[in-house]
Amino acid sequence: MTTLAPRKAYRSDLTDAQWHRLNPLLPPPASTGRRKADDREVLNGILYVLVTGCGWEYLPHDIGASYQTCHRRLLEYQRRRVWQKILQALMREADRKGKLNLPNAYHDASVVKSKKGQRTKSATPANTGFAASNGTLSEMLMASRLTLR
Secondary structure: OOOOOOOOOOOOOOOHHHHHHHHHHOOOOOOOOOOOOOHHHHHHHHHHHHHHOOOHHHOOOOOOOOHHHHHHHHHHHHHOOHHHHHHHHHHHHHHHOOOOOHHHOOOOHHHOOOOOOOOOOOOOOOOOOOOOOOOOHHHHHHHHHHHHO
């Protein structure tokens, strides 16, 4: 029986301390069915893609999980809100240690659309079915049908 040599570490890999901190926060494996890929290798694969910006199919082959598994697990963790739970736990720990300074926290303005100048009034009167900026085409068509009867 041959044993595989440990793979080379990437800069995005979790350290042992990080892994021991995150492991309890991950969902437990299912008690039935096929055995899951190693959670640490999956996280390392996810982090590699997110840090380097490469496509999933370019995930290095020596990482112990396929790119399909890493991508599927990323989506599963998003769906199950695992990332939010991890962030909350890490923020609680940082606050407990006095390392969190919320009065100096700022919202990143790059994700908020900047309005230039004063808002102009809509040319469409407010009492029509077309005035709603979030109205869909079907809502507008339905409003026009109701007014035509």
